[in-house]
Amino acid sequence: MSIQKIGVLFVCLGNICRSPAAEGAFKHIVRERELEQFFHIDSCGTANYHIGEEPNEKTVKVAAGRGIVLKHKCRQFSARDFQRFDFILPVDRSNYRSIINQAASEEDKAKVFLLREFDPTVSGAPDVPDPYYGDIGGFEHVQDIVSRCAVSLLDHIIKTRNIQVFSEPEPEEYSTESEDFEDDI
């Protein structure tokens, strides 16, 4: 029997910094919990500036420091993504508006959530700050945020979509230290 996969799509502006970082973090935790069979996971940008490019080198470096290997080619959001994904997660309000403007129905709109609605450390779902023009510290901060959100988002999906989990997850730590296992996306 084939399983109907749950589609999860992370969206930022350029699809080279924040959304590939979020995609990598989410794939990492899904793999750790051995739930890959249930998910189809991707990221994209609302802009077309970097189509076909690999993630930003600072994004890749910071993710690698957490044991996450980013493998992604930038692509632009398309209205067709509403058919392919169940959870569409823009990282900020500007990208949220851009996606909502492309929704064809209330059903489409109901799939769109600001990523930081799933950040357990804040209320009001603030924007994930754009690190593109800043130094490596900004990229570390972004990775901290998206990693927290990834854990809470997965917990939310497991609960609301009635996914059967057979093993208890390891407690998550949000340290910036390297881990000695690898993940790829």
Ligand code: 4NP
């Ligand atoms: P992202 O960051 O939306 O997190 O991928 C950006 C990447 C590129 C640009 C802006 C933001 N840009 O202007 O090229």
